Amino acid sequence: MGTATLDWYGCATFRLRTAEGLTVFLDAYLDRVPDAEQSGVGVDDVTEADWILVGHSHFDHVWGAERIARRTGARVVGSYESVRVLADAGVPEDQLLAVAGGERVALDATTSVRVLPSLHSCVWSSQPMPPADEVCLGELGLTFQDRGERMAALWAGFDAMGDDVKAHLAAARLGERGDGGALVFVVETSEGSLLFQDSIGCWSGVLAGESPDVAILAVAGRGNRDGEPVQGTTADFVAEQAAALGARTIVPCHHDDWLPGFSRPMDTAPIRDAVARESPGTTLVDLGYADGHAIFGRD
Numbered sequence: 001m002g003t004a005t006l007d008w009y010g011c012a013t014f015r016l017r018t019a020e021g022l023t024v025f026l027d028a029y030l031d032r033v034p035d036a037e038q039s040g041v042g043v044d045d046v047t048e049a050d051w052i053l054v055g056h057s058h059f060d061h062v063w064g065a066e067r068i069a070r071r072t073g074a075r076v077v078g079s080y081e082s083v084r085v086l087a088d089a090g091v092p093e094d095q096l097l098a099v100a101g102g103e104r105v106a107l108d109a110t111t112s113v114r115v116l117p118s119l120h121s122c123v124w125s126s127q128p129m130p131p132a133d134e135v136c137l138g139e140l141g142l143t144f145q146d147r148g149e150r151m152a153a154l155w156a157g158f159d160a161m162g163d164d165v166k167a168h169l170a171a172a173r174l175g176e177r178g179d180g181g182a183l184v185f186v187v188e189t190s191e192g193s194l195l196f197q198d199s200i201g202c203w204s205g206v207l208a209g210e211s212p213d214v215a216i217l218a219v220a221g222r223g224n225r226d227g228e229p230v231q232g233t234t235a236d237f238v239a240e241q242a243a244a245l246g247a248r249t250i251v252p253c254h255h256d257d258w259l260p261g262f263s264r265p266m267d268t269a270p271i272r273d274a275v276a277r278e279s280p281g282t283t284l285v286d287l288g289y290a291d292g293h294a295i296f297g298r299d
């Protein structure tokens with residue numbers, strides 16, 4: 001028997017291989033715009049997948065799941081909206097498990113995943129991609145409609161991007177109903193537990209009840225704590241979540257330059273410093289692309 005490995009493919013997409021040989025994709029966004037650095041693994045390279053866990057329905061998380069599921073027969077766990085768009089994209093219904101938080105799904109005889117309700121980053125904020133040490137304030141108490149109006153600036157920015165990007169977005173955008181409700185997954189394996197969050201937001205009371213060995217946390221975007229934009233820095237918000245979880249290891253995600261012109265490569269040094277201060281028992285482990293990291297520390 002081997003040991004569990006975790007590969008990162010950029011943005012918030014990972015592949016977990018358990019000691020027993022189960023292959024679990026966490027998100028499925030492998031095919032990126034031509035301008036983005038590539039991880040070396042595209043959708044067409046994936047020949048083996050047992051499960052795909054989709055954190056939310058935005059294209060940079062769900063796109064790719066439809067082709068991987070159709071080709072490999074992998075089953076997909078996701079929100080009702082993710083499942084709807086994947087069914088529309090031709091994934092057979094018997095491969096789709098719609099969840100909302102509160103479920104535990106058996107993945108094989110020794111591995112299961114618990115689903116938790118979560119929140120998407122405040123992508124509607126006037127500062128949708130602040131550097132990790134930038135203090136962001138305000139924009140509290142806005143209605144759903146106010147936030148929708150603020151999203152117009154984001155769409156205008158996307159519309160102003162080059163033809164390559166526009167073609168990519170047109171192909172990748174499977175649904176029109178936003179994030180579809182964000183989920184967090186806690187994969188429980190024979191060697192330890194792994195929490196997976198693919199957008200920087202949380203219900204703090206939900207996270208406080210968790211104690212995974214390893215936590216993948218999104219570290220880009222304006223954070224969302226309990227439905228309101230975080231007042232402060234991304235670094236401090238990530239550290240707050242790390243301390244609440246008490247995980248031995250934090251793996252950052254969503255911090256590479258996955259959509260040049262919108263995203264920015266995030267310097268994780270301020271996050272590392274904040275985590276060291278707020279959660280001294282936690283180590284931040286920055287993965288390179290596809291490097292087969294022994295995630296529970298047993299090489």
Ligand SMILES: [Zn+2]
Pocket residue numbers: 056058120179199
């Ligand atoms: Zn998103």
